[in-house]
Amino acid sequence: MSFLEDITPVLAQRFGVENLTAQDRARHGYDLRLALDQERLTELVGLLKEAGCYLEYITAVDQGQVLELLYFFGRYDQPPFRLQVKVAMPKGVAVPSLAGIIRAADWQEREVFDMFGQRFAGHPDLRRILLSEDADFHPLLKDFKPGPEHGGEVVNLERK
């Protein structure tokens, strides 16, 4: 029996069958989507870590009022398994950090913070990672417009 067949009933039972959607792997590249409330995130991730999954990446999609956080979990295994965990957050509300459970989450969360301004409660070192420390914007938010006010376009060599 594949890992997917093993884990599906477990996830459905613990996190609600209505939150679990099977996806067409041949087209979308992952097997399952789990819509989750942020309060249950650490519980889920503890379970996945125990089951031998690794955190592939964390990213987000700006949907206007809501920021959709997406966590991808895979396994070093055959047949392949990939789970997308989707946590929809109103902007400005922190989600629990996973860095204490899975080390790979440390940099992934920093990147999401850097690009989207999403805060992660309990992260040991939530600093910008790719942009400079003094940046005052989050460039992957849809209302971000690149321009000279961000210091990127105009170089004034005469300035001290």
Next chain:
Amino acid sequence: MLRKTLTEDSFYLNLGPQHPSTHGVLHLLLKLDGERILECKPLVGYSHRAHEHMGQNRTYLQFLPNTSRMDYLGGLCYNHAYCLAVEKACGIEVPERARYIRTVCAELNRISSHLLWFGAYLMDLGAFTPFLYAFDDREDILAILGEVTGSRLTYSYCRFGGVNRDLNQNFLDGTKAFIPKLRKRLKDYRTLVTKNIIFLNRTKGIGTVSAELARDWALTGPNLRACGVAYDLRRAEPYSIYPELEFEIPTATAGDCYDRYWVRMAEMEQSLRIVEQALGRLPEGPVKAAGVPQWIQPPAGDYHFSYESPRGHLGIYFVSDGGRVPLRMKWRTPSFSNLSILSEILPGTLVADTIAILGSIDVVIPEIDR
């Protein structure tokens, strides 16, 4: 007493951002007690070029040249991955010949990436000769790929539905001559380096990573396979023509610098096998699908694609609203995760080992920074 004084004397050392052994603009902030490392903080982002932002503000085709500029050593692999991801989302069928050509080119690119790593790594460790040999071999590949792609590093050869143009005779002759040449060279490398006592002392038992630790830090690619996990996306989630080809996934057990070296050297031999098989069976036919729409507009939804780049799991994730420009374009680059493990494995080692460990992880900084 002595111990206490030494601890109080701990100091910070900035390795990089401009340092020849950091392979690009990488900054390691090391807290040292004499020569011993107490803490390491990798600082990245110096070559951030906003590729994801550009991806979300361009059409799918316009973004294609960006792909090879993320990982400049595996540019063709990134081209290939991006085209496969978009084709899968749009349901574009690629002609058989184009699939073979892409695989041949991607594997040659993988070899050239590993060769550069091999040369540069040995130079990091103080051996200059292998660098010259490796660059000689690599130059052959760049010339062969240049024949059809027209570029040396930042390729834009793949297209949605195929490749830009068909292989020419120079490419075929060049590759045919190159395969036995590199096989002979790999033998030379084995006698020159693999059994070299200085090299063994510098790499054996240094920077050891267990399989469990590797999973916690989401390591992939040769770094993971050196820990004994036979996870290769060409086999785990096969794409293109890989299911039809015979090749092995080299793994090692100790997970130290030597094993990471060994796995990459063995991978080059397997890539040669793939190139040889694929060229031997190269089918006739068109190299580009007919009827690929001018504007690529994947149906609304989100799409993930996984690809085995020379450095590990390359993940492309994009969200389409059915329009010409993606709503979100995310790239999970392998070096980003691979590098972060440094803060775990460097403490306790010596500064000299830092170079050996950092080099053995094979990071490409622009791929981390995007």
